[in-house]
Amino acid sequence: MNWDTADFDWNQARAFLATAEEGSLSAAARALGVTQPTLSRQVSALEEKLGITLFERGPRMTSLTSAGLEVLDHVRAMHEAAAKLSLSASGQSQAVAGLVRIATTDTLACYHLPDMLLRLRKIAPDIEVEIRTSNKLRDLLQREADIAIRHARPSEPELIAKKVRTTSATLYASKDYLDRAGRPRDAGDLQKLKYIGVDTRDTLIQPLKQKGLALTTSNFTASADSGLAAIELARKGLGVGLFIADEVDQFPDLxxxxxxxxxxxxxIWLVTHRELHTSKRIRLMFDLISDYYSLK
Structure with missing residues (x-):
């Protein structure tokens, strides 16, 4: 294996790492925000440079070869080292300027963050914000985001979290759908309705069962891994959705x-990395988000 560090291309290594972690070229391309042909060329260029085959390619999935597994350990270690270096540098920054990356759900990004950013512009106009709609804490651990807004408390020791609000989620449907299907009078009527799943059709079955609602996959005729998409499905009359009140109160048709x-x-948990919490611009953004929820 020919590993010449002087000729090393980190973009090729990132393409390889993303493909290994995501399991396919298409998923890796989406994760990195590049086209699939571009990512495929980067992986092929790395294979040519190293003189080995990194992946066995299938129609939908890719699997690592034994040589690819060996390279993966090295690239992952390099990625983690680069992330730690970046964390350390960001943590020492005391300028109220520069970039802050925020990872959150698509609904929070649409219905909460814009108001926060309007306040930020008045307080610190030199701070730039990049929003990532993602539910993965890996965004923080791999230094792909500085702050995350989540609905679950993280367990990783290198992360710090603050619960900034407790809201509620209940069952919503469009007026048109309930006019057609009938408004339920009891739990038995609820079980006759059609539902919109979250991620997969069976994700909500167990949580709703704990609330006394016995549903099966046959109740879920549509599902979405996007909160925004699920809300729109409900608004179009495709079924009942479990939605957070803060995010659907603005829709009178639900x-x-x-x-x-x-x-x-x-x-609602506000999460950041321990080292990043010492950065003035990130601390300012962290406190601004916290204040926003305390006033709601």
Whole structure:
């Protein structure tokens, strides 16, 4: 294996690492925000440079060769070292200027972050913000984001978290859908309705069962891994969705399906890396988001 560090191209290494972690060229391209042909060329160029085959390519998935597994350990170690170096440098920055990356859900990005950023412009106009709509804490651990807004508390020791708000989620549907299907009078009527799944059709079955609602996959005729998409599916009358009140109150065409259904408590956690918390611009953004939720 010919590994010449003087001729090393980190873009090729990132393409290789993303493909190994995501399992396919198409998924890796989406993760890195590049086209699939570009990513494929980068992986092929790295294979040619090293003189080895890194992946066995299938129609939909790619699998690492034994040589690819060996290279993966080296590239992952390099990536982690670069992330630590970047964290250390960012943590020492005391300028109230520069870039802050925020990772959050697509609904929070659309319905919460714009108001926060308007306040930020007045306080610190030199701070630039990049928003990533992602649910992976890896964004923070790999230094792909500086702050995350999540609905679950992280367990990783290198992350610090603050619960800034507890909201609620309940069942919503469009008025048109309930006019057609009938407004439920009891839990039995709820089980006759069609539902919109989150991620997959069976994700909500167990949580709703704990609320006394026994559903099967046959109840879920549509699903979406995007909160925005799920809300739009409900607005078009495709079924009942479990949505956070803060995010659907602005849609008068959606109504609570059954007032007697006990809502879920939904915490909102603000998360950052311990080292990043010493950066003045990131601390300012962290506190601004926290203040925003304390006033809601």
């Amino acid at each position: 109504e609570i399906v059954w007032p007697d259904f006990k809502p879920f408590d939904v915490p």
